[in-house]
Amino acid sequence: MDSLLYIIVVYPILFILPAYAANGAPVVFGGGIPIDMNKKFNKKPIFGKHKTVKGLVSGISSGIIVGAIESAMPGLGFMLYIGIAQSFGTHFGDLLGSFIKRQQGSKEGHKAELLDQYLFLIFAFIFSMPLGNTPAIYGIVFIFLLTWLMHRFTNKVAYRLRLKDVPW
Secondary structure, eight states: OOOHHIIIIIHHHHHHHHHHHHHHHHHHHOOSSBTTTTOEETTEESSOTTSBHHHHHHHHHHHHHHHHHHHTSTTOTTHHHHHHHHHHHHHHHHHHHHHHHHHTTOOTTOOOHHHHHHHHHHHHHHHHGGGOOOOOHHHHHHHHHHHHHHHHHHHHHHHHTTSSSSOO
């Protein structure tokens, strides 16, 4: 029988790691051509200039690579498929959040707690759930709490390293 530590903490982290990689990579490797090519919808940017082709490709690639590495670990052979699903889900959620913010008239970099912190995570789960192996409910709660903490910490670090324009 698996230990509670593994069920509540270790496995959930391993499970969600491809989404975290997919979400964080664009901060480091992004830039360049905006995905929306500066086009407008309702006279407002679709996603904004910070959502770039390089960011999207680096994010999806990073999540898939993490999933592939994890799939070589004992008992985690399915993680390549989870990594692929989470990588696409992460960016779908992130782009949806940006679209919503732009259509509401929010400027780029404007803080929107739920959209910024959780939409990527929710869609990573939605895209990967049909593949099974989802953590137990306590593990999912742990992931949401961890994401809240990690989002605050990593954004402040990225801001101090001048990878982000704002500390949130």
